[in-house]
Amino acid sequence: MMTLYSGITCPFSQRCRIVLFEKGMDFEIKDVDIFNKPEDLAVMNPYNQVPVLVERDLVLHESNIINEYIDERFPHPQLMPADPVQRARGRLFLYRLERELFTHVQVLENAASTKKEQERAREALTEGLTLIAPVFTKQKFVLGEEFSMIDVSLAPLLWRLDHYGIKLGKSAAPLLKYAERLFQRDAFIEALTPAEKAMRR
Ligand SMILES: N[C@@H](CCC(=O)N[C@@H](CS)C(=O)NCC(=O)O)C(=O)O
Known part of the structure; x- marks a missing residue:
């Protein structure tokens, strides 16, 4: 086990x-x-x-x-795509999530971060999430119509937006709708x- x-x-x-x-x-x-x-x-x-x-x-x-x-x-x-091309794209997404979003999550999770570092992290997350929001006007999940590992990796950040003090603007509405879809899954709950x-x- x-x-x-x-x-x-x-x-x-x-x-x-x-x-x-x-x-x-x-x-x-x-x-x-x-x-x-x-x-x-x-x-x-x-x-x-x-x-x-x-x-x-x-x-x-x-x-x-x-x-x-x-x-x-x-x-x-x-949860990872079966097709090698899609799988490679999935891995690239996972890499970019870490580099462009979750490095800032690390700052917010680290009790030793200064207020200034935290503020910068919030700004970077707001900007990064707003940038990817339009994707969800066209598709249900990050890779298309199927839930995948990339959605799993992103979900914990979306769950913590209020907790981290991140307020997204109107243009991020498709992302917030997508987040609600993730939060309703049995396994997520x-x-x-x-x-x-x-x-x-
Ligand atoms: N890159 C790691 C990050 C893990 C991580 O940052 N864990 C934090 C808690 S959220 C931790 O254990 N912090 C304790 C410490 O660093 O002393 C992963 O993806 O698993």
Whole structure:
């Protein structure tokens, strides 16, 4: 059985919880308090961060790498596109999400960030999200009409917009509609921790 070490408010851990629930197989989630980390976390992950996935002698860290492994190990429903060209495009999207959006999420999640750094991160996220919003006037999900791993990776940020103090303008309405579609999925709802539920009323 797979065990996921997961932070109860960690957006990266939330990605892995969503995938585990989408797959509907047996797994165990161990909640980690990131302000009081268990000693063995640093043994499992050299960066001493959650999420970490353990399955027998396999120990993985990095949310997107964990998720691709779960997707290949339990192929139904498949979350990375089956076609190699689309799959490559999907990986590029995942890379760009990290580089252009989630680097700023890291700043907002880091208790040591200054107010100025946080403000800059909010501005960059507002700009980045507003830029991708028009995509959702034409299609239901990031890659087209099918829900995929890229939607999984983006969802935890969209869930936290109010929590992070990010207010998007009218032109981002298609993105917010898309977000509601993600939030209604059974696996998304099941994967929420009580602390995450409290982020949105
Ligand atoms: N790139 C990593 C980021 C993981 C991450 O930033 N985890 C945070 C919690 S959201 C953490 O464990 N922070 C504790 C620390 O860095 O000391 C991933 O995608 O899994």
